[in-house]
Amino acid sequence: MEKKNIERLRKQIDKIDEDILKLLNKRAQIAMKIGDIKSKDALYFWDPQREKEIFDRLVELNQGPFPHQTLFNIYHEIIAATRQLQQPASVTFLGPEATFSHMAAVKQFGKTAHFSHAPTIKDVFLEVDKGRCNYGVVPVENSVEGIVAYTLDMFFQSELKVCSEVYIRISHFLASATGEKEKIERIYxxxxxxxxxxxxxxxxxxxxxxxxxxxxxxxxxKAQKEKNAAAITTELAIEHYKLKFVDQYIEDFANNTTRFWVIGQQLPPSTGADKTSILFSTPDVPGALYQALKPFAERQINLTKLESRPMKNLPWHYLFFVDLDGHYTDERVKTALEDLKHQCAYFKLLGSYPKAKC
Structure with a gap:
């Protein structure tokens, strides 16, 4: 009797799956029509504001039993796959495969994007600069180790913009071919x-x-190929190289997170919940930094990060890296940046992009 009930319920699931498949394909066809319009009108294919609206609406409609985060993950892949149908995206990241940069790229673009990896941060910039890839993913900051200086330095040589940010929790795992702790003789x-x-x-x-x-x-x-070897590695790498867990979450700091930037040729439009990143230097006079930051205080614009960087071509001179709330097209931010430019010896807008959740 119970077996018959299971079969009956499974047939209901099969019917629902058929309906979902039809609706997914219908959704894709409509999205492709939107893609054709965007292509003809030279509009930006990646629309973070629209994606946010979809997610917010679904969360509001969701009555369970799916948790909100699970629903987000499902629709993130649906939207990413649909975006690929509209305009196939090529994404390069700081490689090799199965690194945290790879994980950040997959988190942002879904599993259906065309991915490639580059050996250095400079190579990621070059691939996007030369048009061989639409986007690049590079680390910019770690909550424990601090700023990734080379990423910031690359913006002096490149006109690429920050299009998005991604946060990845840095969890380390110990793994080996056998998963047996007592057999480990060396660790990579x-x-x-x-x-x-x-x-x-x-x-x-x-x-x-x-x-x-x-x-x-x-x-x-190396742990896959060598007998009695283990690796401190990522969950993605363990899956990729078919290793077995020896121990999990072995990092000393539980709140270790790395922030990644997605770099590209265009800035995304405002979503209403954005962050702007800038670089600037001030004249070497008393009160110069105070005067540079004054426009933000006067307009009550929150600065979420302020950090100095030495200028390589001018010893003992410094650049300031700032994150602030808002989009560069917002009136308050726009006028504050204009005032700042008048105070600066050097100014560069790195990007305005949707705020990501840590």
Whole structure:
């Protein structure tokens, strides 16, 4: 009797799946028509504001049992796949595969985008600059280690803009081909990953040698090929190289998060919940920084980050990197930036983009 009930319920699921498939394809056809209009009118294909409206509306309509985050994940993939039908996107990231940069790229663009990896941050910029890829994904800041200076330095050489930001929680895993802790004779790790797991390694593997590699993905690859080797690596790399977990979440700081930037040729339109990033330098006179920041205080614009960077071509002179709330087209932000430009020896708008959730 119970078996018959299961079969009856499964047939209902099959029918629902058929309806969902038809509706997904119908949705895709309508989206492709929108894509044709955008193409003819030279409109921006990636519309963060529209995506936000879709997600907010679905959350409001959702009565369960699907949790909101699960619903978001499903529709994120649907929207990403539909965007690929409108205009196939090519995305390059700081490689190799299965790194945190790869994870950030997948989180932003979904699994259906065409991905490639580049060996350095400079190469990511070059791939997008030369039009070989639509977008690039690079790390810009870690909550423990601080700013990624080379990413900021690249904006002096490039006119690319920041189109979006992505936050990835940095969780480290110990894995090997067998998953057996007692068989580990050596551990491969990227220097930063090793540093972030120092207490775990000291407590659990005080006598085991640690070998430095260029990435967490390379560590996983070596653990796959070498007997009695383990790797400090990512969950994606463990899946990619078919390793087994030895231990999970071995990082010393639970709130370790890296912020990534998506770089491209165009700035996205305002969504109403945006962030703007700028670089500027001031004249070497008393009160110059105070005067530079005054336009934001007067307009009650919140500065969420302020950090100085040495100028490589001028010793003992500094650039200031600022994140602020708002879009560069917002009237308050627009006038504040205009006032700032008059105070600066150098000014560059890096981008205005939708705020991401940490």
């Amino acid at each position: 790790a990227h220097p930063q990953a090793e540093a972030q797991c120092r207490n775990f390694l000291k407590s659990n593997f005080p006598q085991i040698p640690i070998y430095e590699v260029r990435s967490s993905a390379e560590a996983a690859m």
